[in-house]
Amino acid sequence: xxYILYLIVLFIAELAYFHIANRFNxxxxxxxxxxxxxxxxxxxxxxxxxxxxxxxxxxxxxxxWFFVGLTLITLISFADDVHPQSKKLxxxxxxxxxxxxxxxxxxxSNPWYYTIIAIIICTGILNAFNFMDGINGMTGFYSLxxxxxxxxxxxxxxxxxxNNFIYALIMALLxxxxxxxxxxxxxxxGDVGAISIAFMIxxxxxxxxxxxxxxxxxxxxxxxxxxxVLTILHRLxxxxxxxxxxxxxxxxxxxxxxxxxxxxxxxxxxxxxxxVVVGYFLCKPYxxxxxxxxxLILSLSYLLFQLKYYKLHVLNVSEKNNKSFNL
Numbered sequence: 001x002x003y004i005l006y007l008i009v010l011f012i013a014e015l016a017y018f019h020i021a022n023r024f025n026x027x028x029x030x031x032x033x034x035x036x037x038x039x040x041x042x043x044x045x046x047x048x049x050x051x052x053x054x055x056x057x058x059x060x061x062x063x064x065w066f067f068v069g070l071t072l073i074t075l076i077s078f079a080d081d082v083h084p085q086s087k088k089l090x091x092x093x094x095x096x097x098x099x100x101x102x103x104x105x106x107x108x109s110n111p112w113y114y115t116i117i118a119i120i121i122c123t124g125i126l127n128a129f130n131f132m133d134g135i136n137g138m139t140g141f142y143s144l145x146x147x148x149x150x151x152x153x154x155x156x157x158x159x160x161x162x163n164n165f166i167y168a169l170i171m172a173l174l175x176x177x178x179x180x181x182x183x184x185x186x187x188x189x190g191d192v193g194a195i196s197i198a199f200m201i202x203x204x205x206x207x208x209x210x211x212x213x214x215x216x217x218x219x220x221x222x223x224x225x226x227x228x229v230l231t232i233l234h235r236l237x238x239x240x241x242x243x244x245x246x247x248x249x250x251x252x253x254x255x256x257x258x259x260x261x262x263x264x265x266x267x268x269x270x271x272x273x274x275x276v277v278v279g280y281f282l283c284k285p286y287x288x289x290x291x292x293x294x295x296l297i298l299s300l301s302y303l304l305f306q307l308k309y310y311k312l313h314v315l316n317v318s319e320k321n322n323k324s325f326n327l
Contacts, residue, residue, distance in 0.1 A: 003171065010175045014047045018187065026082055028188050040185055043081045044176060045193010049074040051172030052200065059164055066203050069100030073199050078192040097199065098122050105206050122202050125221060128228035129198035130191060135255050137181035137266030139189045142224065143197050144173045145270045149220050149277045150204045160211040161204060169200060181263060216287040219280050219294060223273040226298040248313065250305055257312035
């Protein structure tokens with residue numbers, strides 16, 4: 001009954017946000033780099049923060065440093081959804097939020113280079129989630145798979161966090177997916193959703209790695225990681241500004257050039273990550289060998305896919321440019 005009430009409250013909160021977004025015109029208009037064609041409400045991912053806000057109040061204010069960091073990163077991300085903020089301001093807030101999270105992890109009691117490594121990894125994962133938030137269901141379903149993996153580990157292998165924290169996230173994701181994981185999405189996650197859920201997943205991953213001393217748990221994010229890293233390398237080879245929007249990710253080519261329904265692409269990414277995680281649990285004694293093999297296989301698959309289908313993206317862009325020139 002408690003969880004049902006929790007879900008009801010989250011549904012009401014999301015619907016209330018839709019009313020606010022409509023009133024203040026917080027929308028995502030399609031452009032030449034978009035994978036959607038309809039004006040859609042932006043920032044529906046605010047529900048992730050609301051879910052943890054309720055947890056924080058109901059469960060005795062656990063993880064206070066993390067929560068302050070999450071609040072900072074959520075506020076600046078939401079502000080960026082409403083009106084673009086300067087990169088320096090966003091990066092400064094992100095850094096402050098990470099420092100607060102590191103303090104919650106008690107990371108500063110370790111050698112100094114742990115902090116440097118953590119900053120690099122956290123910055124990469126935050127940006128990866130933001131880059132990959134491009135089609136209906138991608139952020140919500142993929143995150144649900146990752147959070148479900150944390151739940152399994154916390155319940156059946158080793159407890160590293162209050163399980164109610166995970167339940168709160170799962171319910172927030174279910175509410176968001178109800179409105180986003182459909183052909184015609186009611187809302188998009190926005191930066192506030194993509195960045196905040198990434199921050200929460202980082203918090204859980206950090207707690208797990210510190211508790212177990214097992215770095216191979218980064219495999220929980222390997223599908224996003226391979227697509228993000230190799231796409232960035234591709235764009236660097238093309239001498240593009242990697243901070244500008246684009247449609248070169250494998251999932252974008254699937255949805256835009258190959259015309260695969262967006263929800264099916266999101267299902268593919270989520271189930272692929274789930275399959276990788278199941279294999280990881282089955283091959284746990286050989287975790288690092290398994291991680292290396294998965295990275296190699298996914299990387300080769302990505303390269304073969306791009307070699308075969310990237311030309312469709314180039315052709316599509318060329319046709320659009322010609323049409324614009326003729327007009």
